[in-house]
Amino acid sequence: MSTTNEQHTFAKRPSSKAAIEATISGAFRIATYIVILCAGYIFLNIAYNGSKAVIIPKAPFINIEFLTAKPQTLHVFEPKEIDTELKSAKAQIVSLQTKQRNLGSNETTAADDLEQQVTALQQKIKALDLQRKDGRLMYGDDAYRALDQEPSSELYAYSNYAYSGGGIGPAIVGTCLLVLGSIAIALSLGILCAIFLSEYSTPGPTLQLIRLSILNLSGVPSIVFGLFGFGMFVLYFDWGVSMIAGWFTLAIMALPVIIAASEESMRAIPKGFREGSLALGASKWTTIRTNVLPYALPGILTSSIMGVARVAGETAPIMFTAAYALRDQLPWQGLEQKTDFFFQGVMALPYHIYVVSSKIPQNEYTRNMQYGAAFVFLIIVGFFALSSIVLRIKIRKKYKW
Amino acid sequence: MSTSNPSQTTSGGTPIIKIRNFDFAYGDAQALFDINMDINAKEVTAFIGPSGCGKSTFLRCFNRMNDLIDIARIKAGEIKISDINIYDKNVDAIELRKHVGMVFQKSNPFPKSIYDNIAYGLRIQGVKKKSELDEVVERCLRDAALWDEVKDRLSESALGMSGGQQQRLCIARALAVRPEILLMDEPCSALDPIATAKVEELIHELKKDYTIVIVTHSMQQAARVSDRTAFFYLGKLIEYGQTDQIFMNPRDPQTEAYISGRFG
Numbered sequence: 001m002s003t004t005n006e007q008h009t010f011a012k013r014p015s016s017k018a019a020i021e022a023t024i025s026g027a028f029r030i031a032t033y034i035v036i037l038c039a040g041y042i043f044l045n046i047a048y049n050g051s052k053a054v055i056i057p058k059a060p061f062i063n064i065e066f067l068t069a070k071p072q073t074l075h076v077f078e079p080k081e082i083d084t085e086l087k088s089a090k091a092q093i094v095s096l097q098t099k100q101r102n103l104g105s106n107e108t109t110a111a112d113d114l115e116q117q118v119t120a121l122q123q124k125i126k127a128l129d130l131q132r133k134d135g136r137l138m139y140g141d142d143a144y145r146a147l148d149q150e151p152s153s154e155l156y157a158y159s160n161y162a163y164s165g166g167g168i169g170p171a172i173v174g175t176c177l178l179v180l181g182s183i184a185i186a187l188s189l190g191i192l193c194a195i196f197l198s199e200y201s202t203p204g205p206t207l208q209l210i211r212l213s214i215l216n217l218s219g220v221p222s223i224v225f226g227l228f229g230f231g232m233f234v235l236y237f238d239w240g241v242s243m244i245a246g247w248f249t250l251a252i253m254a255l256p257v258i259i260a261a262s263e264e265s266m267r268a269i270p271k272g273f274r275e276g277s278l279a280l281g282a283s284k285w286t287t288i289r290t291n292v293l294p295y296a297l298p299g300i301l302t303s304s305i306m307g308v309a310r311v312a313g314e315t316a317p318i319m320f321t322a323a324y325a326l327r328d329q330l331p332w333q334g335l336e337q338k339t340d341f342f343f344q345g346v347m348a349l350p351y352h353i354y355v356v357s358s359k360i361p362q363n364e365y366t367r368n369m370q371y372g373a374a375f376v377f378l379i380i381v382g383f384f385a386l387s388s389i390v391l392r393i394k395i396r397k398k399y400k401w
Numbered sequence: 402m403s404t405s406n407p408s409q410t411t412s413g414g415t416p417i418i419k420i421r422n423f424d425f426a427y428g429d430a431q432a433l434f435d436i437n438m439d440i441n442a443k444e445v446t447a448f449i450g451p452s453g454c455g456k457s458t459f460l461r462c463f464n465r466m467n468d469l470i471d472i473a474r475i476k477a478g479e480i481k482i483s484d485i486n487i488y489d490k491n492v493d494a495i496e497l498r499k500h501v502g503m504v505f506q507k508s509n510p511f512p513k514s515i516y517d518n519i520a521y522g523l524r525i526q527g528v529k530k531k532s533e534l535d536e537v538v539e540r541c542l543r544d545a546a547l548w549d550e551v552k553d554r555l556s557e558s559a560l561g562m563s564g565g566q567q568q569r570l571c572i573a574r575a576l577a578v579r580p581e582i583l584l585m586d587e588p589c590s591a592l593d594p595i596a597t598a599k600v601e602e603l604i605h606e607l608k609k610d611y612t613i614v615i616v617t618h619s620m621q622q623a624a625r626v627s628d629r630t631a632f633f634y635l636g637k638l639i640e641y642g643q644t645d646q647i648f649m650n651p652r653d654p655q656t657e658a659y660i661s662g663r664f665g
């Protein structure tokens with residue numbers, strides 16, 4: 001009888017529909033997990049490697065020098081003895097491996113023997129490398145010049161690495177200035193456009209066309225914006241490679257997103273508020289100012305700051321317009337006139353990461369700089385995103401409907 | 402039935418709104434046909450009729466709210482308020498709306514405090530003096546029979562009020578700019594019977610000082626609150642007269658059919 005009980009009207013029965021349902025929901029789940037895993041891996045990788053540069057084991061636990069100093073050439077003195085030993089060990093491995101390759105396929109014992117020798121050498125190299133790291137002396141430019149006497153060349157092998165010493169202070173300052181300036185320009189222009197599009201324009205095909213063009217603008221590759229900025233601001237307006245050229249280039253790049261999002265936020269405000277205000281004898285602008293903009297502001301600010309933070313991470317638009325690979329002064333240092341502030345190039349983190357990752361020979365010392373800069377940049381962007389969220393919550397509390 | 406000249410002028414009372422040969426269209430679709438009527442000052446005039454008959458559209462012509470709709474246009478005729486053609490070129494719609502207030506179907510208090518809602522109309526006119534604002538807020542809330550209910554929470558959000566209170570707040574807000582005419586577009590359609598009764602009571606009180614034009618779906622409401630009733634059907638004014646006469650003794654067969662519930 002129990003079988004008949006199980007076959008009541010609402011009993012679960014296996015069917016192809018249920019199987020498809022389960023598969024589909026499983027696919028959604030897996031896709032989400034893959035994305036989370038990838039993102040998590042990227043973040044953790046940057047955080048782990050970057051924290052080596054930013055966090056130090058002794059108080060105050062943050063490598064202030066890395067965050068404030070200018071990029072410098074790193075001068076490295078490695079203990080000569082270990083260096084020579086390392087070099088010979090490496091040479092030995094190479095020769096052993098060549099021998100191994102030349103052996104015939106039936107000489108397996110000889111091959112195994114060679115293999116063991118290689119492994120032994122590799123372990124030796126590891127041990128030597130640790131010794132080398134303990135014994136080496138590293139100086140930034142300033143410290144190097146301040147040395148009374150260079151370490152003796154008999155004991156130490158000297159080499160230097162561009163961009164690997166010092167810190168990323170000017171790049172942090174430059175990035176913050178670029179972001180703030182472009183937010184100011186993009187927000188004011190974007191909100192004006194959005195107000196016009198959502199409140200004043202007449203609906204029709206022309207408006208649709210304008211909207212479509214603005215949206216399409218966000219699909220234009222960033223390098224095109226970079227070249228446009230270079231042609232327009234740097235050459236035609238003759239601003240040179242300068243912060244202000246970078247501001248405008250980044251702002252124009254962020255505009256499509258800001259306009260679309262702001263317009264959306266304003267159109268989401270119920271019609272009743274506008275009508276109520278107009279019916280009381282308010283002019284259109286008064287209505288917008290008092291009864292549309294304040295309520296739309298949280299949405300506008302959030303999307304705008306996110307948009308600019310995203311654009312700020314682009315290298316291509318500032319590569320030709322605003323960024324210097326190396327600049328010794330902070331933006332407010334050494335100005336002849338106050339206006340020069342706007343017309344100077346700055347260092348910027350994305351461009352700095354690009355330069356240290358692909359423009360100079362790679363070695364163990366640049367790695368530190370790359371990851372450190374990426375980590376700091378991540379934190380800055382995170383800070384901007386967080387501030388936009390906090391801002392939204394605050395304004396949202398004030399106006400609720 | 403004659404559309405050319407249905408019962409238009411009012412006997413007794415002083416007409417404040419005069420509508421003559423008024424044609425109105427949304428794009429190519431004509432919404433109102435050749436309307437002629439006078440609306441008396443300090444009376445309640447109700448517009449009734451089935452959905453889509455143009456009564457709300459007509460109401461929104463009185464304070465030029467239809468200006469907001471791009472395709473809306475006046476095809477012919479005129480509306481005169483206090484003998485001024487409100488669609489004249491040198492009429493400022495903003496000034497007009499200060500004299501012709503409006504209450505909407507869906508109560509739309511601003512997401513601000515109760516006080517700020519009432520003070521809004523004055524503040525946008527540049528009134529800043531706290532004492533003056535205080536006085537107006539109290540007067541309007543008293544006029545709207547809301548003062549005793551909210552006097553202790555003027556600084557709280559208007560959205561925390563009940564639906565009926567919100568609608569009365571909107572009425573109070575409209576009163577703050579001292580309009581002569583108050584337009585009400587189905588003000589009770591979203592309210593429960595008790596809140597409706599309160600608003601109707603309020604309309605009765607306000608009649609002493611204001612001219613009220615009310616659009617309503619409820620014939621009982623029209624019968625209860627109005628002095629005169631106009632019946633619209635398919636964009637035409639079918640019959641207009643004393644409320645008693647319209648409900649007891651309609652002259653037009655369509656009016657009679659609608660009132661007796663045979664269509665609409």
